[in-house]
Amino acid sequence: MxxxxxxxxxxxxxxxxxxxxxxxxxxxxxxxxxxxxxxxxxxxxxxxxxxxxxxxxxxxxxxxxxxxxxxxxxxxxxxxxxxxxxxxxxxxxxxxxxxxxxxxxxxxxxxxxxxxxxxxxxxxxxxxxxxxxxxxxxxxxxxxxxxxxxQQDWLISADELLPLAENSLLLDARALPRYKGAEEPLDTKAGHIPGAINADFTRNLDVDHRFLSRTQLKQRFKSLQNQDAVCYCGSGITACHNILAIAESGLPMPKLYAGSWSEWIVDDSRPIATGIEGEPL
Missing domain, CATH: 3.40.250.10 (Rhodanese-like domain)
Known part of the structure; x- marks a missing residue:
């Protein structure tokens, strides 16, 4: 359904x-x-x-x-x-x-x-x-x-995140310039969580802001077929858009880092990356 x-x-x-x-x-x-x-x-x-x-x-x-x-x-x-x-x-x-x-x-x-x-x-x-x-x-x-x-196991905390990055895909739902650290209109620090791949949520949509077909979404997220994933964004909003798109494609639902970037950066000991890692989805 x-x-x-x-x-x-x-x-x-x-x-x-x-x-x-x-x-x-x-x-x-x-x-x-x-x-x-x-x-x-x-x-x-x-x-x-x-x-x-x-x-x-x-x-x-x-x-x-x-x-x-x-x-x-x-x-x-x-x-x-x-x-x-x-x-x-x-x-x-x-x-x-x-x-x-x-x-x-x-x-x-x-x-x-x-x-x-x-x-x-x-x-x-x-x-x-x-x-x-x-x-x-x-x-x-x-x-x-x-x-x-x-469903308590649907969530992941900041402390659990970095060790998982080696074995899971970490998807950042923000626009590419924010992910790269080139601009940050909402939060006090720019960049992304180390190991994250950019997966701008707007790419789930067509020009009329409607979701792509199930086939198109499955093609977009095909790299998740044999790998666990964690979604985050700026504050836990658009990460849910990616989770919905992934679920709509028929793939298993990823975990959510609900605090996302705006929580990650409140602790100065947490690492920050800039630029592009991997191939954006």
Whole structure:
């Protein structure tokens, strides 16, 4: 089964079922933008999933990256707030390229919630299809009593990362100039984790910000067929996009270094590399 849903499929699903729809629109450079985007326009009935407050926990200066993972208890409470159960069918979307929706997708999968799909192309694709939007905020449902059981082995810590680099592919989802250390618009240090290969997440998409076909994605990530992989990015957002693309290709899901580059650099003893290592994917 695909992890993606097309706008026409969502339109038909809404007519025949009652999926829980989460709006994940956000902006990495403006942490306040998510709420504004949702209030301005969203798919009717969609609840707001804020990247900063719902899909992340509080930043601890000098310890965490820009988007720390929510605790198990925090994430369970968020899911209960949206009325989610193990049987719920959940649709996620953001404005277009699915980077924020992919973070929500990964968190739900991590929590053992499996009936989850991402709207391919996001709100932009929905509107191009002719889908209705609204600024009306729906009432939250009665909270569920969901208990989650997370997949602890899906995560890897900074301390575990370097020893694994020799036997695993470490994929950096950021744009090539950030990976190389040529520029760094968001974090205080430039470069990448030693041993990492650049795998810019935008290369999972076509010109309309929709995912490539399963065949194309499998070709892109063919080097993972016989090797374990770990994904990271700037703060644990776009790494999930690569994980979704890899899962959509039919390959095993890589581990996630959730703290990513913005956490890696808070410890001055951790090594930093610049330039290009290996062949970018």
């Amino acid at each position: 695909s992890h993606l849903i097309r706008p026409n499929e969502l339109h038909n699903l809404i007519k025949t079922a009652e999926p829980i729809i989460l709006d994940c629109q956000a902006n990495l450079t403006d942490r306040t933008k998510s709420q504004q985007m949702y209030q301005s326009e969203h798919i009717p009935g969609a609840y707001h999933a804020d990247t900063e407050t719902d899909l992340s926990s509080e930043i601890i200066p000098g310890k965490t990256g820009r988007h720390p993972m929510p605790s198990i208890e925090q994430w369970q409470q968020r899911l209960q707030k949206w009325g989610i159960t193990q049987q719920s069918e959940i649709i996620l979307y953001d404005q277009s390229n699915s980077m924020f929706a992919s973070r929500a997708w990964w968190l739900l999968q991590w929590a053992g919630i499996t009936h989850v799909r991402v709207l391919d192309g996001g709100l932009a694709a929905w509107k191009s299809y002719g889908g209705e939007t609204t600024s009306k905020i729906p009432e939250l449902p009665a909270p569920s009593t969901l208990t989650i059981r997370v």
